[in-house]
Amino acid sequence: MKVVLAYSGGLDTSVILKLMQEKLGAEVVTVTVDVGQKDDFEKIEEKAYKFGAVKHYYIDAREEFANNYVSKAIKANALYEKAYPLATALARPLIVEKLVEIAKKEGANVIAHGCTGKGNDQVRFNLGIKALMPEAEILQPVAEWNLTRDWEMEYAKKHGIPVSDKIYSIDENIWGRSIEGGVLEDPFAEPPEEVFEWTVSPAKAPNEPEYIMLEFENGIPVALNGEKMPLLELIIKLNEIAGKHGVGRIDHIEDRTVGIKSREVYEAPAAVTIIKAHYDLEKLTLTKWLIEFKDIVDSKWSWLVYNGLWYEPLRHALEGFIEEAEKAVNGEVKVKLWKGNAIVVGRTSDNALYDIKVATYEKFSSFDQKLAKGFIELFGMQSVLAYNVMHGVKTITTIDELKEALKEAEKLAG
Numbered sequence: 001m002k003v004v005l006a007y008s009g010g011l012d013t014s015v016i017l018k019l020m021q022e023k024l025g026a027e028v029v030t031v032t033v034d035v036g037q038k039d040d041f042e043k044i045e046e047k048a049y050k051f052g053a054v055k056h057y058y059i060d061a062r063e064e065f066a067n068n069y070v071s072k073a074i075k076a077n078a079l080y081e082k083a084y085p086l087a088t089a090l091a092r093p094l095i096v097e098k099l100v101e102i103a104k105k106e107g108a109n110v111i112a113h114g115c116t117g118k119g120n121d122q123v124r125f126n127l128g129i130k131a132l133m134p135e136a137e138i139l140q141p142v143a144e145w146n147l148t149r150d151w152e153m154e155y156a157k158k159h160g161i162p163v164s165d166k167i168y169s170i171d172e173n174i175w176g177r178s179i180e181g182g183v184l185e186d187p188f189a190e191p192p193e194e195v196f197e198w199t200v201s202p203a204k205a206p207n208e209p210e211y212i213m214l215e216f217e218n219g220i221p222v223a224l225n226g227e228k229m230p231l232l233e234l235i236i237k238l239n240e241i242a243g244k245h246g247v248g249r250i251d252h253i254e255d256r257t258v259g260i261k262s263r264e265v266y267e268a269p270a271a272v273t274i275i276k277a278h279y280d281l282e283k284l285t286l287t288k289w290l291i292e293f294k295d296i297v298d299s300k301w302s303w304l305v306y307n308g309l310w311y312e313p314l315r316h317a318l319e320g321f322i323e324e325a326e327k328a329v330n331g332e333v334k335v336k337l338w339k340g341n342a343i344v345v346g347r348t349s350d351n352a353l354y355d356i357k358v359a360t361y362e363k364f365s366s367f368d369q370k371l372a373k374g375f376i377e378l379f380g381m382q383s384v385l386a387y388n389v390m391h392g393v394k395t396i397t398t399i400d401e402l403k404e405a406l407k408e409a410e411k412l413a414g
Contacts (some may be wrong), residue, residue: 004103004106004108005030009043045058066235070174073085090173114142117258144314183270218326238274250264252264278329294322333347
């Protein structure tokens, strides 16, 4: 049996690598996909071979991740439950794609991963593999063999697998960093400073604000402070700039796919800043009806991606709408970074629907205020009528009632 294993080099996947050889007599090919996590990939490869991998693949997918996945999230203002920028969720379909590519290349009929039975990633991995390689068998040892962390720790020590004393479970890529475990499992406990790496405490951030300019083309940021650059580079630079001002800390209660409510802590300086700027530019360049409907589309897109439905046709259909809408989202946005906040303080676009001649209160306004009276009558007609009916004011609903009312009016007129 040949198995392709999604390999991070951590406790779970290292134990699984050894166990699959013991239990199944498997030849294991390990795959590590680089989406921006700050790992020592040479050490991960050494570790894979040391503990029995027959072959190891390192795949640098950072540019692909930025251009083909993060870009879609930006256009969709993607925030699951109005908070989480989907960093981990976005990377999973890309990792699955690479696992399937290697499985087909190596002639492997089994794909394994280290997901637990409690999290969202098992859904994302399994559904993605089923979509791209339905003939493959999926092996999920942590859940299927009911592995616990304590048991894994003992097994690792027994087999000489290095064991970390990390309290927290970390996942990161260019778009965000998630932190779980330890004191964070108490939803009332404030996250200690030790859990953060990308952001300084807002209390210790510079006292003076920093202003940045983001230029967008078709909804995608293409320049930072006037300098054109690839999306990957822009995100990396903005993570550093916004992070030093304490921007991008997220602490919220999240509804997992499997029904569990969990306390989640994230760092996403670039994601928070870009999405705020992008949405503000949409408000300048899109009609109110388009924005209203796109809010619904964006929310549904985020829900699908979070819940592992990347290959659901609805996602592709929603993106067709989003792509059409984003053609107008061009311009520059000025953002003030200060003490944990990213505040939009200016925006400009050749596609702006803001017209100062109409909006101004000065004498050169082209807006005819006399039109407002009739508009108000028509706009609120049904609401006013409904309120009166609810409070006992009788309405005229038939021709006979109308004739009777006219007669009464004539009598009163004398």
